[in-house]
Amino acid sequence: MAKFPSPEWATAYKDAINQNAAYREAGKDWVHGPVAMVVKADPAIGLAEDQGFVLALHQGVCNEAEYVTGLEKANVAPFVIVGDYARWKQVVRGELEPIKGMMQGKLKLTKGHMPTIVKFVEASKQLVASSARVPTQFLDE
Amino acid sequence: MEPQIEMAPGAEDNGLASMLSGLIRQNLEDKPHKMRDFERLRATVAIIADDAGVSLTLRFDRGRLVVHDGIVGIPDLTIRASSDDIMNLSLVELVPAPILGALPDLRGKVLRQVGEAFVKRRVKIYGAVANVPTLVALTRVVSING
Numbered sequence: 001m002a003k004f005p006s007p008e009w010a011t012a013y014k015d016a017i018n019q020n021a022a023y024r025e026a027g028k029d030w031v032h033g034p035v036a037m038v039v040k041a042d043p044a045i046g047l048a049e050d051q052g053f054v055l056a057l058h059q060g061v062c063n064e065a066e067y068v069t070g071l072e073k074a075n076v077a078p079f080v081i082v083g084d085y086a087r088w089k090q091v092v093r094g095e096l097e098p099i100k101g102m103m104q105g106k107l108k109l110t111k112g113h114m115p116t117i118v119k120f121v122e123a124s125k126q127l128v129a130s131s132a133r134v135p136t137q138f139l140d141e
Numbered sequence: 142m143e144p145q146i147e148m149a150p151g152a153e154d155n156g157l158a159s160m161l162s163g164l165i166r167q168n169l170e171d172k173p174h175k176m177r178d179f180e181r182l183r184a185t186v187a188i189i190a191d192d193a194g195v196s197l198t199l200r201f202d203r204g205r206l207v208v209h210d211g212i213v214g215i216p217d218l219t220i221r222a223s224s225d226d227i228m229n230l231s232l233v234e235l236v237p238a239p240i241l242g243a244l245p246d247l248r249g250k251v252l253r254q255v256g257e258a259f260v261k262r263r264v265k266i267y268g269a270v271a272n273v274p275t276l277v278a279l280t281r282v283v284s285i286n287g
Binding site: 097099100101102103104105106107108109113114115118119121 | 154155156157159160163164167168171190192193194195224225227228231232285
C-alpha cells in the first residue's frame, strides 16, 4: 500500500493508468502535454508544502508520473489542477468526479486551456478511475 | 477585438462560473468567427448544475458578458441539468449552414445524448421555445466545436 502523496504512489498510479484500457481509448488523442495534480500544503497532517504529481500523458499512455514538491515544479506542466488534501482524497476514493469538483470550486484548474479539458472529460474520469485502483494509505488515517 | 468577459463580485468562488467564463473566453480567442454570435447575444441565461449544487447567470450584452454567482434577474433561458450534461452542452457538434453560419449537428453523437437527456427530463431548458435564436447562438459560443 502506497502513501498518498509519495513517489511510490506516483509509480503505482502510472501503472494503474497504463492498465486502464478505457483511459487508453479516451485519451488516445491527448497530445497536449503533462497534467499536474497538486495537493495544497496542510501542516496539520504533515504536508509542510504543496505536493503533487506531474503526469506525462501522451496518446492514452502515461509515460511518467513524477512526484514533486512545491507548486513551482508542478507549474512546468501546461495543465495544473489544485485542491486540498480532503478533496484529492475524495477523488482518489472515487467519491468526487473531477469536473464536478471543479464546478463546485473544490478543485481548481489554475493553469490550462479549458476547452481542451472539456474535450477530454471522459479521459479525466478514467484518470480518476485509475487512481481508485491504487491501494492507498492516506496521511490522516 | 478581445471579448469583454467579467466576473461579478462573488462569482470568483463559483467553480462553474470560472469554468464557463474561461471556456467562453478561450473559445472566442481560438475561434474568432464565434465573436459574431457573442456580439449579437443580448440575453440573460441561468445555468443550474443540480448534482453539484451550483448555479450561475450569464448576462450577455452585445459583446460583453458578466458572469454572476447564483441566479440574478429574470432569465430568458434557464438550463437545469447534471454537471455531466452541462459539460455535454459544450461538446455539441456543429455543422456549417448557409447564411446561419453553423447549426447543431442533428446527427451528432453528443446532440443525440443531449436530446435523450432532454426527453428523460435530465436536462430541462425553460424559455427555449420563445428564445430559439438565443439558444442556438449560445450553443455556438459555448461549444468547443464549429
